[in-house]
Amino acid sequence: MQRALMGCLAISVSAAPIGVFLMLRRMSLTGDAMAHAILPGAAVGFLVAGLSIEAMTIGGIVAGCLVAVLSGLVSRLTDVAEDASMAAFYLISLSVGVLIISVNGSQVDLLHVLFGSALALNNDALYLLAGICTVTLFALAILFRPLVVECMDSQFLQSVSRLSPLAHFSFLVLVVLNLVGGFNALGTLMSVGMMILPSASARYWVKGLDMLLVLSCLLAIISCYAGLLLSYHVGWPTSPSIILILGSFYVLSFLFGMNGSMMSKLSKPKHLSA
């Protein structure tokens, strides 16, 4: 249980800020696509070395980066937009992954990869999650300004520096790293929830970027703790429990949040004098 908490906390601090940038870049569904794209890499890792975290992680990183780079290249070299080429590559990737696992593994193995198992995290997995968390936070600190400008005014970034493609592809690599880290604890399908739901909820409560980042991390941390407790006491699987807590925060936020929620739209407070 302690290992599960440590691992989930590491991925909370790491994935939530990535999710904020995904949301601000209007790439929330790209996170979901990338989560599917890492599956064949994890499957090949599983095929080669069984349920080895190292092999599945390396496979996932390679597959995710390959899909990110290929979809980026195809969109730049042809007339197709990046979202369409990414959708094409992730679907190909997903089908290859499911095929590999179905032909060579059991349904239990497939469920492990898809939905993870936080309570089964061993020392190696914890080191991996801590490493991914450290790399992500350092990379975000270094890339913060280019990422912000690339999201908001990419032409300005292109006019003052050549960092635009570096910021874009580095960000995609960070997305892949966090999804791969997340799938050990939460599974490929659930790990994207750790990215998107905290930031989507936080947007209803705070306005500034710094507060958005802080609140997203806090919501992710609280959800991990509460989700693990729920899972322990009720006997539910861990990753859906954590994501359901995050989902509850999201529902509460869009109903009662201070910025643009349903409540704030329906209530008509007295307007200011100027």
Place this chain on the structure above:
Amino acid sequence: MILECDNVTLGYELHPAVHHLSIQIERGTLMALVGPNGAGKTTLLKGFMGQVSPLEGSITLHDIQRSDIAYLPQLNQVDRSFPLSVQEMVSLGTWRETGAFGRLRKQHKQRVASALNQLGLSGFEKRLIGSLSGGQMQRVLFARLLVQEADLILLDEPFTGIDSRTTHDLMHLIESWHQSGKTIIAVLHDLDQVKNHFPHSLLLSREPIAYGATNDVLTKENWLKARQLNEAFDEHADHCGHD
């Protein structure tokens, strides 16, 4: 001379958006870039910045680097829903000194405060850019240009959708830049404004129609020619035989 185009063709997927342009722009020029929609004006600005590579010919900057160019994008190119404050936005103008990783020093903060004050934005520092009107946002982007202190300033439709008072204030700022020796190239659609404030003009309609003193460029004949060329452009043309 600050910028030279030698038989430049710029375009996308081999289709020329700017076709065989040869001009020399002197340092300290205040120039309007005019032409019908789709004439290649924004593409030419991107060519000056190195964001679009010439299909043919060359663009040469004299005694300045690409980083000495400041660019004002069209207002709709900026994502105003991004949660950034006015002060943070204007501070980006210090990028040339701070780069991607450096921190703002005292002199940078003073420059930002001075630019905000000059553009009438004092008191707006903590406001998010999403809460600003179009005119206020354009003032913010001009404040960022002011902080950049660039030698060559490229303005892409700086007055589109802006009220007359803001236009007047921003035009005054552009004229003060001109008087201080900066080179300014602005994409504009209001021909009266061009005639009143811009001594030089380039009339473009994918091909250069006329370049020089504004009164000589913006004649009825030239404008008619520009419209005809723009409308008659053939997307299925054969390969260009121009030498």
